[in-house]
Amino acid sequence: MVRVLLAEDMRLVRGALRALLAEAGDIEVVAETGHGDRIVPTALAHRPDVAVLDVDLPGADGIAGTAALRDVLPGCRVLILTAHRRVEVLRAALAAGAAGFMPKDAPPERLADAIRRVAAGGSAIDPDLAARALTAPASPLTAREAQALALAADGCEPREIARRLHLSAGTVRNYLAAAQLKLDARTRLDAVRIAREAGWLPHPEV
Incomplete structure (x- = not known):
């Protein structure tokens, strides 16, 4: 039996996920939380095999929760469930240690399969988003410029x-100006848009 922690702040969605997983037969939701700051203490109390985390949570978000679980409970693997189909969110999740990444509009039957694969030590990444991440051009920005x-x-x-x-402050202005120049952006906001759409901006928690 795969033991699962659900972290989702919308109660209706959390209830629907719990009911869906109950039908799988080999997956048991052993704990739930609707707040990001409760991910680690809840996981430590229940020791799940897999934590299914929403990205957008009050308090610490799902990316920060993933990184925290990696540090304090490495035996608990993480599957990110999100409404964001953006390359930078996928990259941030993987950098934080997530083993799976699925959009919320994926077919319901894929969730249970993804949990099983993650629990078994594999990965479960949305194929369309993974393809976009692999084919996306390399960022022209340095790490500091991107930060x-x-x-x-x-x-x-x-x-x-x-x-x-x-x-x-002067160094920061130089980084921002360099980023704007490299991205051929008219303004700083335009540079943000270009970098975000290309998946070149790091997640603030990573």
Whole structure:
């Protein structure tokens, strides 16, 4: 029997997932939470084989929850379930340690199969999104330029970005200007749009 933790803040969705998995016969939902900050303590209390985490959770999001589980409970494998069909979200999930990544609009029967594969030590990545990630062009941005642009995308001003990255405000402005130039963007917002659509912005929690 595969023991599963569900982390989903919408109760109706969580209930539907629980009912769906109950029909599988070999999967048992042993714990649930609707808050990202409860992922780790709930997992430690119930020791699931697989944690099915939504990306958008109050508190710590699913990506941060994945990274935390990787550190404190490495035997619990993670399957991300999300409404986002964006390459950068997939890359952030994989970087955080997720073994599976499925969109919420996938056929219901695929969820149980994905959980089994992840529990068995394999991976379960949405094939269309995986193909996009593999064929996407390499980012022209350096790691620092991408970090600065990602924080700018979150609405941070250069001084705040500088504080978070432990850099000077002038250095941050140079990174942002370089990113805008490399992406042939008219404005900083345009640079954010181009980088986000290409999947070149890191997730702020990773």
